[in-house]
Amino acid sequence: MSTSTAYLSNGALNLNVLRDFCRRDLLDCIDSTPPGKKVLIMDEQLVGPLGLIAEYSLLKEHGVEKLFLLTSGRIDTEISNVIFITRPKALLMERIASVVRQHHNDGQRKDYHVFFAPRKTLMCERILETEGVLGDLVLGEYQLDILPYDSDLLSLEMENSFRECNLDGDPTSLFYVARSIMKLQTVYGIIPQIVGKGPHAKHVAEMMLRLRRELATSASASSAPELSVSPEIDTILLIDRTIDLVTPLCTQLTYEGLLDESFSIEHSFVTLNADITGNKDGKKTKVPLNSSDRIFSEIRDLNFAAVGPLLSSRAKSISQQYDERHDAKTVGQIKDFIGKLPTIQAEHQSLRIHTNIAEQIMKRTRDAAFLKTLETEQAFLCSVDTDKTSDYIEDLIGKKADLSLVLRLIALQSLTNGGFKPKVLDYYRREILHTYGMEQLVTLANLEKTGLLRKSDGKSSYPSLRKALRLVVEDVNQITPNDISYTFSGYAPISVRLVEAFARSGWRGMEEVLRLLPGPTFEELQMLPPGVQPRRANARSADGANAASAAGGAGKVTLVFFVGGCSYAEVAAIRFLAKQQEGRDYIIATTHMLTGGSMLQSVVEPLENRLVSAVPARQ
Amino acid sequence: MDAAAAYKCTGLQERFTVLKSAVEPFAASKEPPFVARAISEQMELYKLQNELEQVSKVPWADLSVSDTIYKCLTSGYPKKASDVQSLFKVPDRRFWWIKIRATADTGNWIELEKF
Numbered sequence: 045m046s047t048s049t050a051y052l053s054n055g056a057l058n059l060n061v062l063r064d065f066c067r068r069d070l071l072d073c074i075d076s077t078p079p080g081k082k083v084l085i086m087d088e089q090l091v092g093p094l095g096l097i098a099e100y101s102l103l104k105e106h107g108v109e110k111l112f113l114l115t116s117g118r119i120d121t122e123i124s125n126v127i128f129i130t131r132p133k134a135l136l137m138e139r140i141a142s143v144v145r146q147h148h149n150d151g152q153r154k155d156y157h158v159f160f161a162p163r164k165t166l167m168c169e170r171i172l173e174t175e176g177v178l179g180d181l182v183l184g185e186y187q188l189d190i191l192p193y194d195s196d197l198l199s200l201e202m203e204n205s206f207r208e209c210n211l212d213g214d215p216t217s218l219f220y221v222a223r224s225i226m227k228l229q230t231v232y233g234i235i236p237q238i239v240g241k242g243p244h245a246k247h248v249a250e251m252m253l254r255l256r257r258e259l260a261t262s263a264s265a266s267s268a269p270e271l272s273v274s275p276e277i278d279t280i281l282l283i284d285r286t287i288d289l290v291t292p293l294c295t296q297l298t299y300e301g302l303l304d305e306s307f308s309i310e311h312s313f314v315t316l317n318a319d320i321t322g323n324k325d326g327k328k329t330k331v332p333l334n335s336s337d338r339i340f341s342e343i344r345d346l347n348f349a350a351v352g353p354l355l356s357s358r359a360k361s362i363s364q365q366y367d368e369r370h371d372a373k374t375v376g377q378i379k380d381f382i383g384k385l386p387t388i389q390a391e392h393q394s395l396r397i398h399t400n401i402a403e404q405i406m407k408r409t410r411d412a413a414f415l416k417t418l419e420t421e422q423a424f425l426c427s428v429d430t431d432k433t434s435d436y437i438e439d440l441i442g443k444k445a446d447l448s449l450v451l452r453l454i455a456l457q458s459l460t461n462g463g464f465k466p467k468v469l470d471y472y473r474r475e476i477l478h479t480y481g482m483e484q485l486v487t488l489a490n491l492e493k494t495g496l497l498r499k500s501d502g503k504s505s506y507p508s509l510r511k512a513l514r515l516v517v518e519d520v521n522q523i524t525p526n527d528i529s530y531t532f533s534g535y536a537p538i539s540v541r542l543v544e545a546f547a548r549s550g551w552r553g554m555e556e557v558l559r560l561l562p563g564p565t566f567e568e569l570q571m572l573p574p575g576v577q578p579r580r581a582n583a584r585s586a587d588g589a590n591a592a593s594a595a596g597g598a599g600k601v602t603l604v605f606f607v608g609g610c611s612y613a614e615v616a617a618i619r620f621l622a623k624q625q626e627g628r629d630y631i632i633a634t635t636h637m638l639t640g641g642s643m644l645q646s647v648v649e650p651l652e653n654r655l656v657s658a659v660p661a662r663q
Numbered sequence: 664m665d666a667a668a669a670y671k672c673t674g675l676q677e678r679f680t681v682l683k684s685a686v687e688p689f690a691a692s693k694e695p696p697f698v699a700r701a702i703s704e705q706m707e708l709y710k711l712q713n714e715l716e717q718v719s720k721v722p723w724a725d726l727s728v729s730d731t732i733y734k735c736l737t738s739g740y741p742k743k744a745s746d747v748q749s750l751f752k753v754p755d756r757r758f759w760w761i762k763i764r765a766t767a768d769t770g771n772w773i774e775l776e777k778f
Contacts, residue, residue, distance in 0.1 A: 435756075442760025444729065470697055478728035478751065482705040485698065 051336035055195030056601045056622075056629030057276055062231050063192050066097045073186050074106045074127060077157045081123045085112045085143070087130040090161060092311030093201050094129070096191050119143050128158040129186060132165040141175035148180075156181045161188035162220055190224035190633065193312045194334045196622075197615060198633040200224055201311065205635035206285060206608045207646040209244050210494040217635060218244055221607055222251035224633075225280065226259075228603070233275035234570055235603065239551065241542065242284020242563035244607045249282060249566055256570070274576050277631070278600045281546060285608025287561040288538035289496060290506075293456040293640045294421050295414075296613035297533045299351050300333070300344040302405050304612050305639045309333060320400040331397060339394040345616035347522040347530050348402075348409060355399050362392050418533075420453060425535050426516055427507050430461035433471055441475045447484070448644045450476070455496040455644070462504020469499055486649040494647055495562075505560040512557045513541040528617040540617040543604055547625055603631045609638035682706055704728075704751060711747065715740070728753065729761055736765035 052059040074082065084103065086094065091113070100111070112119050114128065114136060126143075130136045140158060147154055158181050160168065172178040190198050205217040225248070229235060238249050285292075296302060300309075307314050312333055318326045335341040339358060343351050365388050372378045408414055420436045423429060434457065440450050454472055458464055464472070476484055491497035510516055515536050517529040528544065529536035538561075545554055551567060558565045604618060615632055622630045682702055712723040712731065719738065726734060728751050735744035748758050766774045 438754075438756050439760065442757045443764065473697065474701070475754075475757065477701055477704075478753065479730075479757070481725070481727040481730075482701065482708075485701060 051195055051334055052192050053195070054335065055631065056599075057232055057631055059192040059195060059198070062190070062198075062228070063097060065227070065231055066188070066191065067102070069187055070094070070098055071102075071106055073129075073157075073159050073184060074103070074108065076184065077127055077182075078125055078155055080107060080125055081109045082107045082125040082127055083110045083112060083119075083121050083123045084108045085114050085119060085126065085128045087114050087128075087133075087136055087161075089131060090129060090188070092313070093188060093191055096193070096311060097188075114139050114143075116142070118146055124152075124154045126154050126156050128156070129161055130158065132160050132163060132168045134167065134171055137168050137171040138175065140181075141172060141177045144177045144180055145175075157184060158182070159184045159186040161186045162223075163187075187223070187227070189220050190227060196619070196629075196631050198631065199637060200633075200635045202635045203642070204646065206494075206638070206643060209608060210286060211490055211647055215244070215247060218247050218607065219251060221248045221605070221635060222255060225252050225605070226255050228277070228633075229256075231273070232277055233273035233576070234572055235277045235280045236275060236570055236572060237279040238282070238568040238570065239279060239546065239566065240282030240284070240605075241558060241561060241565050242282075242287040242607070244286065244563075245282035245284035245605075246564045246566050248605075248607055249568060253568065253570075275572065276601060277603050280603045280605060281543060282605050282607055283539050283542065283610075284563060285606060285610070286495065287542075287563060290425075290456065290459050291532075291537040291539055291614060292609070292611050292638055292643050293452050293459070294425070294532050294535060295418055296531070296611055296639070297348055298344070298531050298613045298616045299346055299348055299402070299405075300616065301531070301611060301613040301639075302348055302409070303333075303401060304637070305641065306405055306408060307401070308639075308642075309612075309637065316397070316401070320404065321397055322400075337394050339391055339398055343398065344612075345531075345619050347525065347533060348405065349522045349533075351402050352406070353523075355395065355402060358391075358395055359399070362388060362395060417449070417453070421456060422534065424453075424457050424460045425510075427460060427510065430457050431465070431468070433468055437472070438475065441479050444479055447476075447480050448641050448648065451487075451491065451496075451644050451648075452640045455491065458497045460504075460506045461500065462506055463498040463500035465500055469497070483649075483651045486651060487647070490647045490649055496644075496647065509538065509557065509560045512560070513538060513545070515541065525620065528620050531613040531617045531620075537614050537617055539606070539610070540614055540621065543602075543618060543630075544621055547602070547621070547628060599627060599629065601629045601631060603633060606632070606634040609636045609643065610634040611638055611640075679706065679709065707750065711750070715743065729757065732758065732761050733765050736762060737769050 049060060049063060052063060074084075103111075107125075108127075109123055110121060112121075114130060116139060128140055130140065144156060158172075160183070162185070164183055164185050169178065169183070172181060189200050191201060193199050200217070200220060202217045202220065208214040208217055225235075238252070240246065240249055296305060303309065303314065307316065313330045314333055315328050315330050317328055318324075321329045321331065323329050333340060333344070339355075342358075343354055346354065365384070369378075369381050372381045416436060420434060434453070437450060437453050437457070440453070458469075463469075473488055476488065488497065513536070515529075515538060517527055517534055517536060520527065520529050520534040522530055522533055527536065528540050531537065545557075551558065551565060606614070610632070618630050618632055622628065682705065685702055708728060708731065709724065712726065715723045715731075715735075719740075721738075723731065723734065728747065732744045732747050732753065735741065735747060744762075747753070
């Protein structure tokens with residue numbers, strides 16, 4: 045394997061093992077087709093995730109001569125072994141059918157294999173059948189679900205999970221969550237303790253326990269690989285996004301959080317214009333964002349206020365390192381310097397990119413509108429004036445500001461106020477319909493269905509929650525933080541406060557707080573198979589991957605799984621906990637990464653409005 | 664939802680019919696009258712836009728209430744803008760924001776000065 049993914053093995057769990065597992069699955073799919081040259085036709089949405097798992101050169105070694113995207117155009121190839129990898133979507137089935145028909149019309153006979161990622165559905169089979177191509181295809185599955193983003197971060201890449209679970213009433217993504225946990229248990233051993241909070245989280249826990257029972261009763265139980273692996277993860281903490289809708293609605297103030305909100309990170313890559321990367325040919329570049337980049341890993345989780353000073357001190361030290369060449373007198377010293385040069389240059393390039401990004405973000409954060417938005421958010425979080433219409437929100441509507449910003453603030457106000465009085469609710473709704481058009485009626489209904497906007501029932505749990513979990517911290521230190529609230533400059537995410545409290549004393553003593561949050565609280569124990577020992581501190585010290593935790597003693601690993609998405613600021617807050625808590629490490633998994641903007645965008649109803657006016661538009 | 668169905672109609676007349684049928688169950692039910700009122704308002708708005716199209720010979724249909732006021736102000740129907748404001752009970756705060764935008768966008772700096 046190339047060294048490019050070495051960083052995946054630097055965390056509490058060696059995630060390269062998981063990556064290898066996903067790779068093997070992919071290669072098994074490709075190798076299951078007839079030998080010889082192959083073409084791979086990929087669903088566009090899967091290019092990013094698959095890129096995290098296997099590089100092109102590896103596919104080539106397994107006979108893949110050419111890659112195509114599954115778009116609506118023609119696909120012309122001499123090669124007769126055609127492999128599709130696709131999500132189970134109706135539109136994509138039609139495209140597959142049209143490719144097959146196109147070849148047929150050209151008088152070509154080919155072998156077609158279709159691998160569904162992550163699962164074949166009946167609906168897809170039906171569509172292929174009605175399109176009349178089912179007989180020409182061999183169908184299979186590729187269990188593409190959980191992917192390593194970084195040494196401590198996993199994602200299922202299911203951007204629609206929040207909408208599907210909370211609006212469409214489609215729990216399919218929860219099944220994938222349960223199955224992905226099963227996969228993790230195969231690789232890293234049984235997770236003895238399963239705890240969580242919230243309705244969808246509970247659903248996942250039930251499903252994974254059921255899958256485990258089914259596995260245990262099936263004939264192959266004795267050969268199940270998980271049985272021989274001693275558990276590396278102690279606890280899985282399932283956090284349902286619906287128990288904390290407040291956090292994603294607040295503007296993230298860590299570097300990576302702001303980067304995501306401003307430039308949008310996709311599959312741990314960000315696409316940047318040439319003016320930021322300094323790319324000479326003027327093209328956009330995809331820049332990887334992970335811990336293998338030393339500069340980025342130093343600044344990603346800092347409050348943005350601390351980023352500037354750090355970048356400038358790194359700039360000084362790099363320039364000092366360059367200057368060392370003047371001190372190099374002997375051949376040995378020069379050789380030494382040349383040896384260090386690639387590292388210095390890589391850091392120099394990364395420093396340039398992140399300084400440029402930070403400059404762009406700085407422009408945004410100094411803007412009066414940004415500050416006013418922040419101020420409004422913080423007022424709502426402190427429960428100031430949440431019960432009446434906000435002048436600032438009215439002004440935003442009057443200016444016809446971006447609808448998702450308006451909805452984000454209104455939703456935050458509604459959540460911190462425990463819903464609105466009818467008068468306030470109707471006022472906001474009318475203002476929105478009048479300004480953004482009547483078609484937003486459906487969007488408003490969606491917001492109510494997902495709990496982001498609602499009518500008050502007289503009581504609000506937020507103020508008690510704020511006090512009990514110390515959500516608002518007055519004397520926050522942004523530069524050298526001593527509390528997770530640094531991630532939002534004075535607000536601590538509800539989700540991560542729960543993680544923090546659980547690590548301290550379990551659910552015990554938290555009954556009252558947990559009652560304030562929606563959905564069931566649960567705690568289950570899984571029996572270890574006979575003969576398997578709980579992980580010892582020195583179990584992995586042999587590979588030296590995590591000497592610190594081995595030295596720290598217990599080295600317990602908690603997997604925090606966000607069902608319905610999580611934000612980069614929450615990831616930063618959990619990493620902060622990991623640094624603070626002696627002997628406990630965290631791995632974070634999520635259905636997808638989100639920002640307040642993307643969460644709201646997913647519930648905005650895309651309506652096609654094709655009214656033909658009686659009077660034709662004048663050109 | 665019927666409102667979504669209404670937007671699938673490309674003709675104004677057609678859309679009118681769907682909206683009308685959408686509003687009936689709301690009016691009859693004990694549900695809060697918000698949605699019913701919103702749909703009735705929208706029908707009023709279509710009527711008004713239809714009139715404006717007759718007069719101006721350019722399309723107005725499907726602009727939101729605010730956008731209709733904005734267009735009134737930027738294409739020389741200031742009186743109509745006030746009519747729309749009172750017909751739809753547009754709060755002053757929003758109306759002034761629209762007026763500021765309209766004045767600025769038409770480059771009427773002298774007028775803008777007066778705000």
